[in-house]
Amino acid sequence: MASSSCWRCLLRPQTYASRPSAFLPSTGTTASPFLSRAVTPAIPFSTSSPYNAAKAPAKGGNISRVQAGPPRRGQKSLRIKKKSPVKATTRPPAPGERKAARKRIVLSNTNAVEVQGLKELSPETMVDAQNHGQVLGIPGPVVDQLRAVEAFKTTQAWKLFRQPSTLQTKQSLDLAQQVAKVTDGENGKRTFLRKILTGDKASGKSVLLLQAMAMAFLKGWVVISIPDAQELTIAHTAYSPLRNTEPKQYVQKAYMSELLSRTLRANQPVLNGLQLSQEHPGMPVPLQSNMTLARLAELGAKDADLAWPAFQALWTELSAAPANAPARPPVMLAIDNLAHVMRNSAYRDADFNLIHAHDLAIVNHFVKHLSGEKTLPQGGAIVAATSASNTPLTPTMTLALRQIEARAAGTPEKDLPQPSAWEPVDERVKQVFAARGGIDVHTLSKVSREEARGLLEYYAASGLLRAAVNDSLVAEKWILAGGGIVGELERGAVTMRV
Amino acid sequence: MPPRLSLLPLGRPLTILSRPIAAPTARPTIALASASVRSQNLCRGFADDKKAPVDDVPPKVGPNMDHLPHVSEEAAALGRITGEGGPELEQGTPIQEILERDQDGLKKAPKVLKDQVEPPSGPKGTRSFSTSTRRSAALTTAVEDPTVVNLEGSKFGIPEFPLPTENLLKQRYDPVVKQFTNLLMWDGKLSKAQQDMSRILSIIRTAPTPSINPARPLLPSAPPPSHLPLNPVLYLTLAIDSVAPLLRIKSMKGAAGGGVALQLPNPLNLRQRRRKAITWILEAASKRKSRGSGSGQFAQRVADEVIAVMEGRSAVWDRRNALHKLAITSRANLSFYNRRR
Structure with a gap:
């Protein structure tokens, strides 16, 4: 320990003043009122004494003994080197590279053995009861389309297998038959399916949704998908109020433009074959009369300001029945993690109240079709999947689903599950399920x-x-x-x- | 039926029995053997290069080894010849055996014993209640494996013995995987370590086939590299065992004289070798830099290091070689152990 005392005499420096002058060094700089000579205190002991000695002025004639000679305790002293920061030898990850690695979807493992005799999903095999309990490979073009609508999730084990393949369960067979039935139509008229997929954790809800989309692609439908509803409601994307709406709705431009871009990539061949047939006064830019729907979607995908009007125009076109043009294909609306849009979002309005998720324009569009308030004349489906792992509490929706299931099982009205007195009821969510019947709740069973x-x-x-x-x-x-x-x-x- | 209690073998070491004390073996004692037989019959030591002894020499009979049989055995043999039945040689002969010989006794025996000797042809009598139960549909479609032996009284058949090691709860993971997982563990969080282990194996499974560096040869029995990715446990085991050091350097304080430590190579057993290799791999992995984000980055780095070891790129090989080099130079110090005696 460095001490301010002199190690020769073990006295503190301030005591020099009271000592007789005979003990003091002969040279000094401190003036004292009662001493005849100026006093120079001994250099206090410290580890930096060699530096002091070296820095002392050599000239001036009056050199002290300490400054002139070698340091008293020798040259060696403890020197602690400061650690210099470690220089990275490799290139740091570029912006966005880490996130890309986290979100990367790998759909093939070249090490895995190619399965001999693996049948592929096709309009014929998907409805064939012979394939019940078998695994069917998803054909390459459909894989690309499913990737475009982000149907594959990072938590699923696609990366271990040679080719994305799914199991034909009883439920996927039923779903395939329904998709085929909608496509063919009854008496020249197509229906609009409304389905909600629920079930236990890891029971295959998202994969059944993926299968539904794959079947829709195979049947030539247009698929518009929200891969994770959470992205819309947790306030991670920009929002702005929409004019002339009551109650006030909010549009998420950046998300809409992304959605259009995904839809375009997935449905390019179908949209390329369809042309405008309606007037679109809502579009801020003039449109060519013979423009394809793909070009219309591209407009919105490129310019976020045009995204919402372009989406509305696209929807008008898809739901139109043009007289002298090819018939419009059925449309599938798919949404995963439904519970997130059945509650208040994390966005705030001008009065700093939470905005209900149903007031977000795109969510409103999906919910109107789910409730049956809006429908498509040329048929199609809305398929919504709940999640069991990342899901908020939505007591109103949970109760509504249980009631629908009980009703489907033939339970009399008085024995239906009742709301808890201690849980708040979300009237808007209740309305979605109560307004019109016809929502098909599909609880996934375990595989046999x-x-x-x-x-x-x-x-x-x-x-x-x-x-x-x-x-x-x-x-x-x-x-x-x-x-x-x-x-x-x-x-x-x-x-x-x- | 209770197990038979045979007192005869218990008495065999006692001298009252006429049986020879030791069964004649192919390895007679030196005292019995003549010099010529001795050289032939002695069991071969590990250092001998002669052929193993041949078992054609008749067993020698010692001076007190040709006694008559025991009195009871003699009486029993006589009884067998005359058909009268001699004394029971074994204690605890089951009553069923005696009844089989004794027809008069069987007639007077209680019904339970009669049924055991001559079981009745079919079930008799009726019960007012059912003794069978219905099994659930899911379970009834189960096991029809012909290899499973169905013993009476076992509901699902008995498993094959010896049980495979992975069927034992405490050894359900491969030993290398278990050791690696335990060394991955921090703060006693085993399930987190297991998750990481699962990720590592999954990454190895999807990584391209390793290109083996001939300068860094793997274990001699290694399968071709194309077989490895689909067997990630083998991949991991091969990487660890190939890079594991054979020795450690033990420092004997003051043994070199003048307070200087003497370095002595000390062989490691398999588990110790693997432990060292895993520690080195984990150290090298923790010095690597993550290139992604989110959980599972450490697993990625460890997997990258394992792959680097396999391809001979890892610095762990240099550590192994340096250690072996040092061990070779300090081999001369091993005379230390002889000096001490």
Whole structure:
């Protein structure tokens, strides 16, 4: 420890003043009122004494003993080097590179074995009951379309397999038949399906939604998809009020332009074949009369200010029935993580009140079609999936879904599930489900043993499950997967245990 | 039926029995063997390069090894010949066996014993209640595996023995995977470590086939690299075992004289070797730089390091080589152990 005391005499410097002058060094600079000579105190001990010695002025004639000689305690002293900051030798990640790595969707693993005799999803195979319990590959062009609408999620294990493939369960078979039925129409008239997919965690809701979209693409529909409703309501994208709306609606320009861009990429071949047939006074820019719908969508995708009017114009065109032009195809509206739009959003209005998600223009568009308030004359479907992992509490929607399910099961009105007295009721959400019936709530069931067997055989054929698929293995994996929860089956067979 | 209690073997070491004390073996004691037989019959030591002894020499009989059988055994043998039945040689002969020999006794025996000796042809009598139950549909479609032996009384058949190690709860993971997971663990958070391990294996599975550097040879028994990615546990094991050091350097304080430590190479066992290799890999991985964001970055770096080890790019190889070099130079110090005696 450095001390201010003199280590020779162990006295503190201030005591020099009271000492007789005989003890003091002969040279000094401090003047004192009662001493005959000026006093120079001893240099206090410190680790920097060699520096002091070196820096002392050499000239002036009056050099003290300490300054002239070598340092008393020798040349060696503790020198702590300051650590210089570590210089990065590699290039740091570019802006956005980290996020891109996090969000990257990998759809093929070249190490995985190509499954021999894997059938592909097609308009014929998707409705064929023979394929129940089998895995069907998704054809390449459809994979590109599904990627464009962001139907694949990072949490799903697509990256382990050679080709994206899905299991034909009983429910996907039913859905395929409905899609085919809507496309064909009854008595020259098409219907508009309204479906909500719910179920346990990892029961395959998002994958069934993906299958629905794949089937729609195969049947030549136009698909408009909101891959995650959360992005619309957590106030991460810009919003602005829309003129001439009552109650006030808000439009998210940047998101709309993104949505149009995704829709365009996914539906390019269909939209290229369709032309304008209506007048669009709402568009701020003049439109060519023979413009294709793809070009219209591109206008909105390129210019965020045009995105909302372009979307409205596109929707008007898609729902029109032109006299002297090819008939418009059915349209599928898909939305995942539905609960996020069945509550207040994180946006604020001018009075700093929370904006209800139904007041966001694009959400309103989807919700109107879900409730049946608006419909498409040429048919189509809206398919909404709930999520069980990242989902807010929406008691009103949960109750409404349970009531619809109970009604479908034949429960009399008086025995329907009742609202809790302690939970607030969201009237706007209640209205969506109560206004008109006809919403089909589809609770995903667990896969059967036969379906699980088909899936495990696919895993084994891909080289990812290194075991013989026999009854005992199927029984073991099926039981360990909670009796056929398909996501847990995948986790138990492929992802977690290697 | 209770197990038979045989007292005869218990008494065998006792001298009252006429049986030879030790069963004649192919390895007679030196005292019994003559010099010529001895050289032939002695078991081969590890250092001998002669052939192993041949078992054609008749067993020698010692001076007190040709006794008559025990009195009871003799009486039993006589009884068998005459058909009268001698004494029971074993304690606890089951009553069923005695009844089989003794027809008069069987007639007077209680019904329970009679049924055991001659079981009745079919179930008799009726119950007013059902003794069977209906199983759920999901379970009934189950096991029809012909390899499963269905013993009476076992509901789902008995498993094959010995049980595979992964069927034991505490050993359900591969030993290398388990050791690696435990070394990945921080603050006792095992499930987080397991998640990372799963990610590492998943990355290895999707990584391209490793190109092996001939200057950094893997273990001699390594399979071709194209087989590795689909077997990530083998990939990991091969990388770890290939780069694992064989020795560690132990410093004996003051052994070199004048307070200088003497460096002595010390061999490691398999688990120790793997531990060292895993530690090195984890150290190298923690010095790498993340190129992405979100969770799973450390797993990515560890997987990258494992792949680098496999392809011979990793600095872990240099650490191994340096350690081996040092161990070779300090091999001369091993005479230290002889000096001490």
